Structures are given as structure tokens and as C-alpha cells.
Amino acid sequence: MIVAVDEIGNSGIDRAEGIAAEALDETLREAGESDWRAAGEATFEARFDKVAGKILMRARALVRLQTDCKRCLVAMPIELPFEFTVQFSSKPARVEVDARPSSEPKRLRDEVGTGASFDLSAPDEEFFDGKAIDTAEVFREQLLLNLPMGLVCRDDCKGLCPVCGEQLNQRECGCDRRPMDPRWEALRSIKLPPTES
Numbered sequence: 661m662i663v664a665v666d667e668i669g670n671s672g673i674d675r676a677e678g679i680a681a682e683a684l685d686e687t688l689r690e691a692g693e694s695d696w697r698a699a700g701e702a703t704f705e706a707r708f709d710k711v712a713g714k715i716l717m718r719a720r721a722l723v724r725l726q727t728d729c730k731r732c733l734v735a736m737p738i739e740l741p742f743e744f745t746v747q748f749s750s751k752p753a754r755v756e757v758d759a760r761p762s763s764e765p766k767r768l769r770d771e772v773g774t775g776a777s778f779d780l781s782a783p784d785e786e787f788f789d790g791k792a793i794d795t796a797e798v799f800r801e802q803l804l805l806n807l808p809m810g811l812v813c814r815d816d817c818k819g820l821c822p823v824c825g826e827q828l829n830q831r832e833c834g835c836d837r838r839p840m841d842p843r844w845e846a847l848r849s850i851k852l853p854p855t856e857s
């Protein structure tokens with residue numbers, strides 16, 4: 661969503677929007693998150709307040725996604741709610757600090773000032789042009805930050821049989837899946853002389 665600063669009165673403003681599944685899929689694809697697909701429209705609600713010359717955004721999102729169980733590869737739907745707060749400051753004259761050669765940033769950063777409000781790496785501080793806030797980028801960052809890793813369909817998911825690929829949650833295939841003891845594995849390569857009879 662795009663919110664003009666002029667829209668935010670002294671008492672703040674609440675805004676909400678839906679984010680289409682196609683847009684979510686594009687975000688996930690561009691970020692290389694190939695394990696995830698959108699499973700529907702996401703909802704995004706935000707409150708904007710003017711605080712000490714900056715814009716404070718408190719946001720809440722609910723994203724519906726689909727991913728595969730890491731063990732058995734079954735597709736499963738995930739509801740991912742997350743909340744975040746971002747403080748938007750008007751862009752200072754120089755913000756190209758991170759684009760300078762590696763020997764430069766320290767000095768330039770010191771010129772700009774080392775106060776916390778100028779720490780470009782702080783996730784909760786963003787710059788904008790002073791006129792309108794576009795929430796797309798912070799939403800994207802927060803979505804990617806909140807994607808869980810290594811999800812399984814259930815804690816005791818048995819996964820796939822490493823021998824035949826059977827879904828072990830559904831059927832026990834009966835394959836011998838005992839790992840070979842490495843000490844016996846070594847013995848197998850030794851050729852024994854024929855036993856005397």
C-alpha cells in the first residue's frame with residue numbers, strides 16, 4: 661500500500677489491503693524461496709502515526725502459503741501471521757553509504773553520524789522521500805524473515821522409505837532399512853581364504 665504523509669492526521673490513520681496470491685508468488689520466486697507457494701490472498705493491516713517527525717507504522721499480516729513436509733514431501737497449507745513495527749524517516753541527503761567501496765563506509769558513516777537513528781542496518785528503521793510511504797518493500801522483507809524452516813507435517817512424520825520411496829505415514833513397505841554397521845562394511849571387502857573341510 662502507498663500512504664501519503666498528508667493523509668496521516670494528528671490522530672493517525674488505519675489502512676488495510678489484500679495482497680494477491682500472484683504477487684506473493686512473484687515475491688517468493690524472486691527471493692529464490694522455491695519451497696513456498698501462495699495459497700490465497702494475504703491480508704495486511706497497518707496503523708500509521710506521526711511520532712517526533714517520523715512515521716511509525718505498526719503492521720499485522722496474515723499470509724496463506726503452501727509448502728512441502730521436509731520428510732515426506734506431502735504438500736501442506738500454512739497460515740503465517742506476523743506483526744512488525746517500522747519507523748520511517750525522511751531520507752537524509754546522503755544514504756549511499758553502503759554502495760561505496762569497502763574501505764570507505766566507516767568514514768562516511770561517521771560523517772553522517774553514528775546515532776542509532778542513522779544505523780542503516782537496523783531493520784526497524786527505513787527511509788522514505790518524506791511524501792509517501794510504500795509498504796511493499798518492508799512487507800516483502802518481513803514475509804521472507806518470517807518463513808519458517810524445515811517444517812514437518814507432524815512431529816512423528818516417518819518420511820519416505822530410503823530404499824523404495826514409500827510414504828511411511830501411509831504404509832509400511834517392509835524394506836530392510838537398518839543402517840549397515842561400518843565395522844561389518846569393512847569386513848565385507850576382505851577376501852577370506854576358502855575354509856578347509
Ligand SMILES: [Zn+2]
Nearest residue numbers: 729732813817
Ligand atoms: Zn511429513
Ligand SMILES: [Zn+2]
Nearest residue numbers: 821824833835
Ligand atoms: Zn521401502
